[in-house]
Amino acid sequence: MSNVNKVAVVGTGVIGNGWIGRFLAQGLDVVAFDPADGAEERTRQVVEQVWPELERLGMTEGASQNRLTFVSTLEEAVQDVDFIQENVPEREDIKKSVLTNIDQHAKPDAIIGSSTSGIMATTLQEDLQHPGRVIVAHPFNPVYILPLVELVGGQATDAELMERAKAFYQSIQMRPLVINKEIEGHVADRLMEALWREALHLVNDGIVTTEEVDAAIIYGAGLRWAQMGPFLTFHLAGGEQGMRHMLEQFGPALKKPWTKLEAPELTEDLKEKVIEGCESHAGDVPISELENKRNEFLVKLLDLVEDYWPQSKI
Template identity: 85%
Template sequence: MNEMKKVAVIGTGVIGNGWIARFLGQGCDVIAFDPAEGAEEKTRQVVKSVWSSLEKLGLAADASMDRLTFVSTIEEAVQDADLIQENVPERVDVKKSVLTSIDQYAKPDAIIGSSTSGIMATTLQEGLQYPGRVIVAHPFNPVYILPLVELVGGEATTAQIIEQAKSYYKSVQMKPLVINKEIEGHVADRLMEALWREALHLVNDGVATTEEIDAAIIYGAGLRWAQMGPFLTFHLAGGEQGMRHMLEQFGPALKLPWTKLEAPELTDELKEKVIEGCESHAGDVTISELESKRNEFLVKLLDLVEDYWPESNV
C-alpha cells in the first residue's frame, strides 16, 4: 500500500509524462497541470502507449489510467497533493517562478520535488515560504522504467524531509539515491557528461564514428556497467587483490593525456558529423520504433539486474 496516494505533476513534457505513467502504474491519483495547447491529449496518448511496459514491470492492484486528471491552474493541481513533481524547462527563472506558485498553494507538509538535472536545491529554495520541502528529485528517461531518482536537499532541508521523500519515491518502486552534498549536475549526469565529452572529441578528431562509439559501449563497458558500475568493474580488473592491485598497476595511466577535460567547440561541422552519424545508424527505424525497442530491452534488463542485486542499498 502506498504511503502517498495523491500526486501533482507540473509540466508534462517527456519527463513529466514519464512521472505520470509511473505514478499511475503504482496506483496513485495524479493531478496534472501544463498550460501548453494539447498537453492533456498528448499525455494520455503517451500513457496509453507505455502501459504495456508498465504491465510487464508489474502494476499495482489499483493502477488505472483513469486516475489522471488535468486541471487549469497550479492551485487546483497542488492544493491537496502529498507529493508535487515539478518538470518545467531547465531555466532558473522559470523554475523559481513556478515553485513560488506551488509553494503558495501546496499544503505546508507536501514534498516538492524538482526534476532538475543541474540546478542545486538551495538555489530553488530561495525566497520561498516553506523552502525546506523543495528538493531535487532528478529521474532518468524513461522515468516509467528506470528506477533511479537522485534526491538532494538544500540548505533549508532537514533529514526528516529527505527521509519522507525517500519513502514516497520507494513507494512507487523508485531507487532513491540520497546525495548529501550539493553540486551542479548531481552525480549521474556528471558521469554521463564526462563520457559524452570524450565521445564528441573522438568524433571531432576523426578517431571513430557515432556508430563505432555506440558499439564500444554496447558490447564492452555498457554490459559490465549494467551489472556492477565502474568501481566494482575495476575492482575485478585487479585480480585477487582487487582494487588495491588495480590502482597500483593502472593508476599511473591516469596521468597519461588520454582524456579531454573540456568539451570540444560545438562547431557546425561537428554537429553535422553527429547528426548524420546518428541518422545513418538509425536507418529507416523511426524514433517511436527505437523507443519501443529500448523499453522492451530495459524491462528485460531490469529483471536481470534485480536477479543479481536483489538487496541493493539504493
C-alpha cells in the first residue's frame, strides 16, 4: 500500500488536469502550479466538468474538489508533498530545467514522475542532485479515466523506489506497467505510432478516407484489442493449437511488404486530406460533445474489461 497523502502537479495542461482529476477523486490533497495566465480557472473548470465521470468510476471516501490548492511558485508547490507529477511541455530543455528546480526544493524522499511520452528517464536524470528519484510516469489521455501508466526508471533508479512508485499508482486505481529497459517513446506510443504511420500512408495513397480507417479499427481490431490485445487475439486465430499454429500458418506472410514502416512525408496535401477527413467525419458536433461521448463510452468499456479480464497482472 502507498502512504502518499499529498501530491503536487506541475504543469496543468490537458495531461496535468487529467492527473488532478484522478488524484482528487482518490481522496488526495493536490497542490498545483502553472505560471500560465488563467491556469487555475481552466483547471477548476475541467475538474468540475469531468467530476460526473469520476463519480461513475467510483471515488474514494473524502474525495473533494476542495482539496485542490493552486500556489504561485514551483518551490511552494513541491516543498511539502510526497509525490510530484511533472507535465510541462515535451521539450527536453524545459523538462530538465523544471526537474532541476523541483529536485532542489522537494523533500528528499519525494518521488518525481514525469509524464513524458518520449524522453528517457536517464536523460531526465542528468545533472540532478537526487537523480534516482526521477522516473518516467507516462499516462494516457484522458488520464482521469484510462488506467494505464508506463513506469520507466533510468540508470540511477533502484528497484525499491520503482516499487514505491508502482504502489502509489496502484493506490489511485491505475494499472502501472513497469518497463525494465529504456527505449524512446516507451511502449504503448510506439505501438500506436506504427498504426498511425500506416494509416497516413493509406489516406495519402487514396486507398481509404480517415473515416474508413477509423471504422476499420472501431468495428474490427479495436473491439478485440480492448479485451485481449494483439497477442492473445492472434493466439485465438490459431484455433486449438493457438499461437503455434497461427505462426506456422501465417508467419511467412510477415515477410511480405504489406506495411510501410516509415512515415510518409507530411505534405500540405496530406495534411489537408487528414484535416478535412476528420472535420467531415465529426460534422457539426463540437469537440466538447465528442469528448463527453468518448468519456461515457470509456467508463462503460472499462467495466466490461474488468468483467472479462479481472486476472490481469498489471
